[in-house]
Amino acid sequence: MDELVLLTGARGRVGRAVLEGIGDAYEWRLFDRDPPAEESDHEFVVADVTDDEAVRDAMADVDTVLHLAGDPRPEAPWKSILTNNIDGTQTVYEAAVDTGVERVVFASSNHAVGHYETERKPDIYRRDDDYLLDGSELPRPSNLYGVSKAAGETLGRYYHDEHDLSVACVRIGNLTKGHPPIDYERGQAMWLSYRDCAHLFERCIEADYGYEIVYGISDNDRKYYSLERAKEVLGYAPRDNSAEYTMGGEPKENV
Numbered sequence: 674m675d676e677l678v679l680l681t682g683a684r685g686r687v688g689r690a691v692l693e694g695i696g697d698a699y700e701w702r703l704f705d706r707d708p709p710a711e712e713s714d715h716e717f718v719v720a721d722v723t724d725d726e727a728v729r730d731a732m733a734d735v736d737t738v739l740h741l742a743g744d745p746r747p748e749a750p751w752k753s754i755l756t757n758n759i760d761g762t763q764t765v766y767e768a769a770v771d772t773g774v775e776r777v778v779f780a781s782s783n784h785a786v787g788h789y790e791t792e793r794k795p796d797i798y799r800r801d802d803d804y805l806l807d808g809s810e811l812p813r814p815s816n817l818y819g820v821s822k823a824a825g826e827t828l829g830r831y832y833h834d835e836h837d838l839s840v841a842c843v844r845i846g847n848l849t850k851g852h853p854p855i856d857y858e859r860g861q862a863m864w865l866s867y868r869d870c871a872h873l874f875e876r877c878i879e880a881d882y883g884y885e886i887v888y889g890i891s892d893n894d895r896k897y898y899s900l901e902r903a904k905e906v907l908g909y910a911p912r913d914n915s916a917e918y919t920m921g922g923e924p925k926e927n928v
């Protein structure tokens with residue numbers, strides 16, 4: 674419990690999934706540009722990740738940063754992406770090095786590699802297709818938002834090689850609460866359940882690594898992202914699988 678974790682973007686969907694799953698496991702410092710929606714037992718810093726003084730101050734005594742803050746919209750305009758996702762992420766890495774943070778876990782995205790699907794869809798989203806990405810592939814962003822995620826991964830590579838910062842980039846698939854995305858094959862292939870999300874980020878806090886890129890998805894039969902690296906290096910053990918649900922989101926055991 675003595676690990677102090679800074680959670681940027683704490684008010685968001687992924688932040689809520691993390692706190693729902695492992696909120697009792699660590700001491701947290703929450704960070705978001707929007708104030709907390711409800712009372713919280715955790716310290717909350719209301720600031721922008723592009724404000725380097727605020728970010729440095731928020732990193733005092735922090736061991737691990739889970740950096741989630743950013744514009745999550747695949748269609749986000751370049752100005753927002755440049756500011757929130759690229760400038761903000763560089764500010765976080767730089768402050769982490771300056772303040773002695775041990776590791777940064779970066780919320781990357783499936784959109785960093787989205788164009789690997791272009792010549793293979795829709796078969797790639799189906800269980801009998803054996804094509805797999807394993808995290809070692811070069812980025813092929815599907816949009817400018819995906820470019821910002823590839824930039825965040827490359828920034829992490831630099832801060833690891835130059836400053837020995839431990840960095841894990843999690844290419845999150847599609848976080849959906851309670852069931853996989855409904856009637857959406859791509860979403861079913863890359864579903865990440867809330868409990869697997871919390872578990873994966875916990876493993877990123879606990880495991881030892883230098884620089885890693887892993888896929889943040891549940892163990893979906895339809896997956897085209899390999900989970901071997903996450904299992905081997907992080908000890909990731911997902912419990913959910915979109916194949917256990919109908920396309921309408923009903924558990925098959927109930928049908």
Ligand SMILES: NC(=O)C1=CN([C@@H]2O[C@H](COP(=O)(O)OP(=O)(O)OC[C@H]3O[C@@H](n4cnc5c(N)ncnc54)[C@H](O)[C@@H]3O)[C@@H](O)[C@H]2O)C=CC1
Pocket residue numbers: 681682683684685686687688704705706707720721722723740741742743744745746756757761780781782783844845846847848849
């Ligand atoms: N939800 C998903 O399925 C996926 C999410 N991701 C990534 O995970 C991260 C979190 O995503 P979500 O929780 O879904 O997004 P969200 O929009 O629900 O939460 C993001 C949070 O970050 C905050 N934020 C944005 N820009 C900020 C800034 N400049 N300074 C301080 N706070 C700022 C927002 O106020 C918001 O509370 C994002 O980086 C997103 O790109 C990646 C793939 C899939």
Ligand SMILES: O=C1O[C@H](COP(=O)(O)O)[C@@H](O)[C@H](O)[C@H]1O
Pocket residue numbers: 745746747782783784845846847848859860
């Ligand atoms: O990075 C992200 O990806 C997911 C899945 O992408 P989609 O284009 O299939 O919806 C998206 O839901 C999420 O908002 C975004 O941050």
